[in-house]
Amino acid sequence: MSDIEKPNGRLFDLDLLRAIVTVADCGSFTTAASRLHSTQSTISQKIRRLEDMAGHRLLERGNRDVLPTDAGETLLGYARRLLALHDEMAEALSGATVVLTVRIGVPDDFAAGRTTEQLAAFNRRYPQVKLEVTSGLSRDLSASYDRGELDLVLLKQRQNSREALVCWPERxxxxxxxxxxxxxxxxxxxxxxxxxxxxxxxxxxxxxxxxxxxxxxxxxxxxxxxxxxxxxxxxxxxxxxxxxxxxxxxxxxxxxxxxxDAFEVALLHRPVADPMVKALARVLSQVLAQETAG
Missing domain, CATH: 3.40.190.10 (Periplasmic binding protein-like II)
Structure with a gap:
């Protein structure tokens, strides 16, 4: 199935869900349109259709950024899961070798350099594992992790504010x-x-x-x-x-x-995480120990 039915009989089309997820990730209608090989007006129309179906305003359009409303955050959580399942199904039916998707969240200042180098090396070593990396503010990554949208997350937090696998002081x-x-x-x-x-x-x-x-x-x-x-x-x-x-x-x-000196960098995954998630956590731990040394 490519749609999910609402109790009132209306359908949420995956094409509309992909549009709002892309806008939220890019923070811009223009950038999202380019990524989806579409036009800004078409993307705007899709978001309006989705808002009409949801019965809520889903995005706030500011001068610089486009940010989800509370209802938008709720919808985005479900949309990401539906799109991930759809893509996983498509890969399985096409004979792709991906057997596991690991969703990772990292702050912006870790979304480059040695972190991405080691993620790429891990992907080459385990080609059956698909890595989906999201970067952003720690508050947003933490909320996504709590909603079950991320499997492994790196957070900046006030010291001792949340239990983690391992923590390092943030200099x-x-x-x-x-x-x-x-x-x-x-x-x-x-x-x-x-x-x-x-x-x-x-x-x-x-x-x-x-x-x-x-x-x-x-x-x-x-x-x-x-x-x-x-x-x-x-x-x-x-x-x-x-x-x-x-x-x-x-x-x-x-x-x-x-x-x-009130902050620390924390690495989290759930106790029942897949062995591949735990293996990737060990790789990131080594990177972070070097990044935060000093």
């Missing part, structure tokens, strides 16, 4: 622009993740503990955007050391800004 630092420093401005502009995003509350608490006046000058859920905003002189920010670039200046520890 963070205050970062300013190398070309256009902001540290002496009053009030101090800060660059940060959205509300409930990692580091945000701790940044504000640290600044207020030393009586420093501040204002939020730039907010984004994208680590890359935050890195660029800091480099271009929009404000200072708190970043993991691995995310510091040559365009940044790490503020020395003897500045008036207190150190923030």
């Amino acid at each position: 963070t630092c205050w970062v300013d622009s190398a070309r256009n420093p902001c540290i002496n401005l009053d009030p101090l502009p800060i660059v940060t993740f959205p509300p409930r995003g990692v580091y945000r509350d701790e940044m504000i608490s640290a600044l207020e503990s030393v009586g420093r006046r501040w204002h939020i000058s730039f907010t984004s859920s994208s680590l890359t955007s935050l890195q660029s905003a800091i480099a271009d002189g929009m404000g200072i920010g708190l970043l993991p050391l691995r995310a510091v670039t040559a365009e940044h200046r790490v503020l020395p520890k003897n500045t008036v800004l207190p150190s923030v």
